[in-house]
Amino acid sequence: MTPPDSAHKSTLPGEDPLRPHSFDGIQEYDKRLPNWWLLTFYATIVFWIGYWLYMQQSGLSVGDGKKIDEHMARVEAVKLAANAALDDPSLWKMSRNPVFTSAGKATFDTICASCHNVALTGGIGPNLVDATWIHGSKPTDLLKVVNEGVLVKGMPAWGPVLGTKKVSEAIAYVLSHHTPPAELSLSDK
Ligand code: HEC
Structure with missing residues (x-):
């Protein structure tokens, strides 16, 4: 290792000053940070403040x-819809999910309310x-009545008219007014 060359330590006029240390004879200038670099750095800080404020106010906020x-609720709805079996537990689950109950309310209010009243x-x-x-009080009992109707008593068969999706949503809406069995441990509304 060669000792630092003291001759080069002096600063020539117009040049950046040399930093005092030396590694293996290599020395560094004490360079000022370039303006383009400083500008980018400050711009990121300004952008960060603006972006943070925007995220706090927009609906995209994580909090x-x-x-x-x-x-x-939508993720759960997709999972339930993918599960083709419309059994008692899945209909009860739908009745606690606003995706189904709000769609069911729309169907109920336009089609069922004329005979069962908007307030059910x-x-x-x-x-109801x-x-x-x-x-029968089981969700599948309701499903059967609504799908097949009770024609002699004046309840039309809705299965062929509305299809499975709308019928099951309407039933979810009716069930949302009832308490699910405790063993399903679904929250009561
Ligand atoms: C035209 C009138 C009418 C419309 C519209 C109607 N219902 Fe009915 N509904 C009835 C009648 C009448 C009964 C009673 C049948 C009986 O006595 O067996 C009934 C029975 C029911 C039952 C069984 C009630 C029980 O106590 O077992 C359910 C559930 C039901 N309806 C849901 C619906 C849904 C959901 C819709 C909309 C998709 C609907 N109804 C539309 C007339 C109607």
């Missing part, structure tokens, strides 16, 4: 719990919120 709940309290058709069921 927005309601958005996440809605998203999870009955009219031409029976009350009390504890009395003519054709």
